[in-house]
Amino acid sequence: MWARASAALLAGFLLAAxxxxxxxxxxxxxxxxxxxxxxxxFVPLWMLAALWAFSFRSGLRAWAWLGAGALAGFALLWLLRAMHWVQ
Incomplete structure (x- = not known):
């Protein structure tokens, strides 16, 4: 349970960001x-990510999915900026 809670707090924060x-x-x-x-x-998105973390069977899966989502989101932000598609 603590692993899912920490995934909700940290990885969920990054995903919402x-x-x-x-x-x-x-x-x-x-x-x-x-x-x-x-x-x-931002706050409702963070709460949704936190709720989603507790739907996984283990903390490892919660960390993996939320972390991968956050990584993909930040990679997309970096790509948009690197290609000058955003200001």
Whole structure:
């Protein structure tokens, strides 16, 4: 249970941060317009990730899935910025 709780706290935070970054960057226009709605969405996204962590059978699976999702999200953010598709 502690492994899933730590995955919910840490990996869920990173996953929610990556999704929040995508929510801020992907709409057309400057990202500054989307920062407030994306920050408002951050806490519910983090809570959803935390709930999702407790649906796994083991803490290792929770860490693996949430960590992979966070890694994929940050990789996508990096790719969008490296290709100059976002400001």
């Amino acid at each position: 990556a999704v929040t970054g995508l929510v801020a960057w992907l709409p057309p226009g400057p990202w500054q317009r989307a920062i407030v709605p994306s920050l408002v969405a």
